[in-house]
Amino acid sequence: MPAHVLLLGGTTEARRLAADLAARPGVRVTTSLAGRVARPQAVAGELRIGGFGGAAGLADWLRTHQVDALVDATHPFAETITAHAAHAAAATGVPAVVLRRPGWRPGPGDRWYDVPSLAGAAEVLPGLGRRVFLSTGRLGLATFAGLTELRFVVRSVEPPEPPMPPDTEVILARGPFTVAEERELLCGHRIEVLVTKDSGGAATAAKLTAARDLGLPVVVVRRPPLPPGVTAVPDVAEVLERLGLGWV
Known part of the structure; x- marks a missing residue:
């Protein structure tokens, strides 16, 4: 069976990661979107729309669909789903990583x-x-x-x-x-x-x-803080390394 990655998406980086994963032999990727946009942009791999029913519902989904890795690539301000993902990963033992693009910093003239x-x-x-x-x-x-x-x-x-x-x-x-x-x-x-x-x-x-x-x-x-004990990586390449998928 292919390795199954659940990708909590909605960002440019999430679409890029989905395309990378879907192109790899032996990897199945499912992107989950909250459903707030009626016509979301296309993503590679499988797509699901809607919530999970909290952290417990997400944990059940991980078990039922035999998810091998969870990637939270949601918007930096989607703090509720990020907290739910952290709890669900801890409850199921599914390896998880948070992908967050670096925040903005002012420069001269700002x-x-x-x-x-x-x-x-x-x-x-x-x-x-x-x-x-x-x-x-x-x-x-x-x-x-x-x-x-x-x-x-x-x-x-x-x-x-x-x-x-x-x-x-x-x-x-x-x-x-x-x-x-x-x-x-x-x-x-x-x-x-x-x-x-x-x-x-x-x-x-x-x-x-x-x-x-x-x-x-x-x-x-400014962004809300990540849940206690959760850290983020800044780009797709580092997500792949964390998942052990950093091969060419």
Whole structure:
């Protein structure tokens, strides 16, 4: 029987890893997506959609489907599934590894304000600007609903659900975007401050470069900590080494 890898996906790195694993003889890979996006991008190998029913449900799935290794390559802010994966791996003895792209760090010319949460971002915004590009996804907009004096531009792949700030314009688009495109958006909407989560990676970093070029302040929501005892690796190559699949 082929080695069965369960890949908790939803990121660019997860799709890249799935393609690498699916191309290897003797490896079966199943990518699991939460189902928050109606039309997810294609992935190599097998695909399942939806939750597991908590850590216990995930542990049952690992046993039932004879999973040999678990890779958590979810978004850095998907802290619930990361905690469930850690518990399920410990309960079943299935080897597990967390794949997280490195976080962003400011460079010369950046005007960044680090905050620990969306609530922290909402607290500092009124002192930084009235026209806000809220690039944090479609979830969590209720945190900013009380900021009635500010105007928000929100970009997401699918329409966000209320509550949200009363003065909000929604842009439906899927990246990645170029620096020129991000600069055009910021200038066209006369944005005064950008809010983003510390997603890391190059795919969504163009907005940071555009904000630096325009001298705009950026509120960066830093990542939640990993569960106790859990560490992460930064790239696909190291995941393969951890799984003992680092052959050519």
